[in-house]
Amino acid sequence: MAALDAILNDIDTDLENALERLFAFLRIPSISTEPAHAGDCRAAAAWLAQDLTALGFETSVEDTSLHPVVLATKPKPGAPHVLFYGHYDVQPVDPLDLWTTPPFEPRIASDAEGRKTIVGRGSSDDKGQVMTFVEACRAHIAMSGELPCGVTILIEGAEESGSQGLPEWVAANRDRLGCDVVLVCDTGMWDRTTPAITSSLRGLAYFEVKVTCADRDLHSGFFGGAARNPIHVLAKIIADLHDEDGRVTIPGFYDGVHERPPEVLEQWRGLGLTPETLLGPIGLKEPAGERGRMPIELVQSRPSCDANGIIGGYTGEGTKTVIASTASAKISFRLVDDQDPKVLAERFEAFVRERVPSDCTVDVITYKGSRAISLPFDMPQLGAAKAALAEEWGVPAVTVGAGGSIPIVGDFKRLLNRDTLLIGFGLDDDRIHSPNEKYDLTSFHKGTRSWARILAALGQG
């Protein structure tokens, strides 16, 4: 096997080519939640499969109930084996008019300080992150003709659709996914200079609520004051979801939520974070959630509830004096500790139905939910990965909880009985899920180098 220095050097000198490959991947508009882009999801899977085949992986593209997965394996008998997971699908791009350049025409941008970024939908979430791992494999293979450990790569295409179909596919293919540890690159760094390993993730429960009142749109002049307005019904439901102290009011919602021990709270307090630290960069000042808790505590250890979208009535230019027949909202919850998304689904639906007048109807759609997860601190691979990250970045890697949800991590534990190291190079200002998503060039370059080091370290395990 080549010396690690040669491999890292190869990554440095091949950076331009690596960016060209990433750009080709980013140009495919693989939006999994929009049926019109199903063909693009398939194209993204095919692109990746071709790239991994060229690297010598035994590769296949396999159907699930939504979009296909890419499965690529390069065994190394006698060595440890890792399973790398990521996703090739991306978020929708609306509102499109807020993008400075088209979302699927990736480009390198420079800010006033000379910081270079890769701009485009999926640059950070998750195509750019996936390619840090693929490029690290490429460098090992280019310099050594082999990988330091056995590697299986599983890249799905429905993560932004709640990983629809993936748990069933994993369950049916668990004998092809044997490994010592799972690696995921879909999380962030602590800050621009400090790498992080994510040790806990909030769960998710996602619903859509559609209220129907009259059987047609009405003229507000004729019916205003007598006919029920579904926007009012929905607004009341959303307003009722939180009390004056920012707590969620659904009965039993906090069942299974545990207070963090005093030493953890003390450690958070010691970070010297103010509300401005988290909220200043997005133009806000006042924490909005449960009163009396630190922002870091709110996003890492507390459940939350957000209306993610709402629509009803006339939303065009100017005025229309209409009372709509229907109005609908998407409402989701982030879960922690032992909160059960199935129990919440029942309680949420009851909460909603109680607030819908008897002559109106409501449909509640429950999308896939996931429990929160947390990793054991004594994982053997954790120390090796932390050391490798520290060597690359020159500072110790911190272990953090993350607010987001990666449901499949729980499925890997349940179905494969394996824990997951969540190591990613995203930054808080990456604007994932928003217009002008970007990935720092440093994240991409040093992320690739980090994985090269981690693979080498795990190969020695």
Next chain:
Amino acid sequence: MAALDAILNDIDTDLENALERLFAFLRIPSISTEPAHAGDCRAAAAWLAQDLTALGFETSVEDTSLHPVVLATKPKPGAPHVLFYGHYDVQPVDPLDLWTTPPFEPRIASDAEGRKTIVGRGSSDDKGQVMTFVEACRAHIAMSGELPCGVTILIEGAEESGSQGLPEWVAANRDRLGCDVVLVCDTGMWDRTTPAITSSLRGLAYFEVKVTCADRDLHSGFFGGAARNPIHVLAKIIADLHDEDGRVTIPGFYDGVHERPPEVLEQWRGLGLTPETLLGPIGLKEPAGERGRMPIELVQSRPSCDANGIIGGYTGEGTKTVIASTASAKISFRLVDDQDPKVLAERFEAFVRERVPSDCTVDVITYKGSRAISLPFDMPQLGAAKAALAEEWGVPAVTVGAGGSIPIVGDFKRLLNRDTLLIGFGLDDDRIHSPNEKYDLTSFHKGTRSWARILAALGQG
């Protein structure tokens, strides 16, 4: 002058041609609130001007600050003079997918009972109603070579845009609008067999509220529980607008609202209306407004508040875990008696601003408002019109209050010092402002005959 019977007979035998003319008018998609249809508004004005010119009116199309008005005059020295007002603009057509046939391809439909209707946007509101008056003039002129009284016809193109520009145009042209009485055909019958004259109209105040929290869309995993959600802020504002008893909570909102005298309430009670009478046909049962008041009282004599539209965050298919940067709603009020839309605008904006957190921003747009109006019961022309309607329909015409607003009626009173007879042939199930708008063939045919009789009666005044 020809006998009235000959004129009515001409209307009967010319019905097919009258429908062809109306269909040509309905095919022009003159949606005044959508800038893309400005050319269509101009085309509708031109179509009407050409038709009126052919009838011998001195006609012009004149610019206002939004869409042009059509002004057509046929004086008759020594005879009374009437000013007829209507509008050629129509409502937007969304949601388009709920239309059974395209909104601007008018057609005759028959229901199971053999009732025939004219289906298409504007068939009832207001092109079909306008053409009842034009066709009545046509029959008089065809049979007699003249009209029984002097007639000025003013058809505007911005009624669905709050009559933007019209009051200014009327003020600047008041010497060309001299008349004894104003006639308007933009209201409804009491039911399918009973004609009505509308003697009062609610006013209108219309606002748009846009709340902005963070300066970008956020990932709910990273920020949920800590960042303010503008959909929640807006939902709280809307929910707060009514109390548990259905009353509007804006301080001072009911200033200037008068209770109806006991005899009026008694008369309403005597009608034997149940909530089902008004709400059953639209699929509802429970009155939604102020508790303890009759539905007819709510829509005819009480003010109301409705959110006419709301939008924010992700509204596409499936899920997106986003916390939106902005959310906005259109909110309007129907006003009665002495409520002042300008005073309400100040109170509403204060009410909204009190509910927006200090680190968020809100824009409140105030669209044009109008006060409520009511007509004197001793108008000399009222008796003549009621008698003419009774002859046509075989039952007495009822005098009613209407929930809707026709702001220009107040302007005619203020600028021309003339009262307005509101006589229309729309029905409650016409679905104006909704998909599949229709106008009963009977409304069109007997409406035309009604105007022929009314013109003859007023000419004798």
